[in-house]
Amino acid sequence: MPTIKSKLMPNAQPSEETKAELLKQINAPAGTNIQLMVLEVDYDRKKLYVCLSGGAVVDGEARFTLTGRAAYEALCSISTISDTLTIQQISISETPLKTKVKSALKKAPANSCICFIGDMQGELDGVLSDVFNISK
Known part of the structure; x- marks a missing residue:
C-alpha cells in the first residue's frame, strides 16, 4: 500500500488582505511571516497539493474560518498546479x-x-499532520 509523504510549502501565501486580517486576529505585527498547512504530497507515484483548512461544508458550500480561508487562498496561489481543485x-x-x-x-x-x-x-x-507524514 502506498505511503503518504508530505512537505510544507512555506512560499504558499494567502492574499495580502487575508494575511493582514489573520495577523490582526492573532495580534501579530504587520509583516510577520506565517506558515499555513499547505503541503506538497507524494502519493502513489504522483504529486498533489493539499491544504488543511478550518471550516465546514454547509448546504454544499465551503464555509471557512479565517485561518481556513488563508490556507485555501495559499493553496490556490501555487502557480505550478493544475486547474483541478477538490474541496473535501x-x-x-x-x-x-x-x-x-x-x-x-x-x-x-x-x-x-x-x-x-x-x-x-x-x-x-x-491528528491530520500525522496522517500526512510531514517531513521537516
Whole structure:
C-alpha cells in the first residue's frame, strides 16, 4: 500500500488582505511571516497539493474560518498546479482518517489540489499532520 509523504510549502501565501486580517486576529505585527498547512504530497507515484483548512461544508458550500480561508487562498496561489481543485470535508468517524485521506488522494489526478476542510482546532487538531507524514 502506498505511503503518504508530505512537505510544507512555506512560499504558499494567502492574499495580502487575508494575511493582514489573520495577523490582526492573532495580534501579530504587520509583516510577520506565517506558515499555513499547505503541503506538497507524494502519493502513489504522483504529486498533489493539499491544504488543511478550518471550516465546514454547509448546504454544499465551503464555509471557512479565517485561518481556513488563508490556507485555501495559499493553496490556490501555487502557480505550478493544475486547474483541478477538490474541496473535501473531513471528520472523525468509524472510517480511519488515513483511509479517508488515501481514498481522496487516490481519486485525484496528478498535480491537482485538495482542500481538506473540517474542525482543525477541535477534533482534527494535530491528528491530520500525522496522517500526512510531514517531513521537516
